Structure formats: structure tokens, C-alpha cells
Amino acid sequence: MADFYPFMDPQLIRENFIETPIAKEYAYDMDTARFKTKDGKMYFVYENEALKVKLWKLFMSERYRWVVFPWSYGHELETLIGQAYTQGYVNSEAERFVKEAIKRALEDYIIRLEEFKVNFDEGTLYIDFRAITIYGKLEMNNLNIRR
Template structure:
């Protein structure tokens, strides 16, 4: 038997977004200091997700992190679309991020510098990551 839900009661609830307040990473001094919220918190989440290898750490869910380390030695014609797909897959797990777009690639000797734009609920910003290829 399925319980009946009072539709009138269900319509009175207001869903509030969860705050994105988190600890601020001071990357220059390798320490945590204070808090951040809004765009800074999303930028930090992008940074952490792209530098955390998926499936490597038991503390994280299998939905968290990126899979950018397995591209070393692959053909460059397959690396570009695969990097794009893997970055999108890693970042779109965060419900604050709507879209990842405008990818640009710069290849040096063994590194691919990827720059992209992130559209989030709190703002639009540019980010980058380096991938060993």
C-alpha cells in the first residue's frame, strides 16, 4: 500500500540552495586559512576536482575527481577530445556548474595546457589545467 501525500502540504515547502561556504586553500603557502563562498568556492572546487585522480582515493566517492593521468603516450588526435570530455565529466558532477565551454589547448614538449570557461550558478570564470601527454 502506497501512502498518499498531501499535495497541499508538499507545495508549501520552499527548497533553499545549500551554501557553498568552505575552507579557503592558500595554495601559495600550502595551508588552509579562513573561509570562502560563491565564485571563489566554485573555483576552488574546480581546482580540487581536476587535481584529484578518480578512483585513486578511498575517501572520495567514485563520482569525484578526474581521469587525466591515463593519457600519456596517446595519439594527440584522440587526446584533445578525450581531455575535453574528461574535464566536462569531472566538473559537471558539481550541481553548481552548468556548463564547461570554450576549450583551448597549448601543447609543449610533454604537457598540454588546457584553458576553459566554467558557467556556474554564482558566476562565469576561466580556469586551466596541465595534463601530461
């Protein structure tokens, strides 16, 4: 093949191919909002467990609010809270905001979202979905967004 296409060396193409790194994040307890420790030291989790932490952090960070994050990081869900929108509008916009936030931050790892549910109760937006990742299925339940 190298003779037929002298400008294309399959070996060079393979060597220059960039693979997505394995998802890695410090273990985090979402209920207490603290890092998990073993023997007094923080430790890493990988693949879907790391993506779960990354997703949780993503949806605890409002877009454009924190100087430490680039403007492309975070969500815009808080703009739906406290407005006189219909439930159908809130559901569709919440799904769009979630998909856009994930695409900007984690598109290399998350293939698609399934079973997306939104519930609005007393000033808090609750979101559930299943993410199909490059590692398998990942359930995200009771992500709560407050203003």
C-alpha cells in the first residue's frame, strides 16, 4: 500500500493517532461534598466512577459565574429557576442545557443520554438521566440545581 500511496504511511498514521485518556478523578462523596480518603489520603477513581464525579462537578458549577473555570465550562440551568415557564418548556430547555454542558466538557467520553427526567419542586430543579459512556452505562440521579 505504501507503494501505491507513497504519501500515506499507515504506520505514521497509527503513531500520530491520539487516544482519549482514561477518565481519572479523585474519589468524591457527593452527599457530603468531601473527598473520600483511604488511610488518611485521597485516592483516584477511574472510568465510569471518575465520569460520575466529573458530571457531578460540572452540574455544581454555573457557567460564567466562576473565574477559575473557562466560559465553556458549567451549566446554565439556573436560568430556568424562578421564571414563569411551562413545565414542557423547562423540560426541553433543561435537556438541551445538560446536553450542551456535557458536549463542551466531556464529549470524548459520553456517547449519548437516555431516560432524561426533570422535576421542579420548591425552587429546586432535579435532573435524572442515564449516560452511555465509552465505558458503559452510568446513572445520574437527583442532580439538584438551586438558584
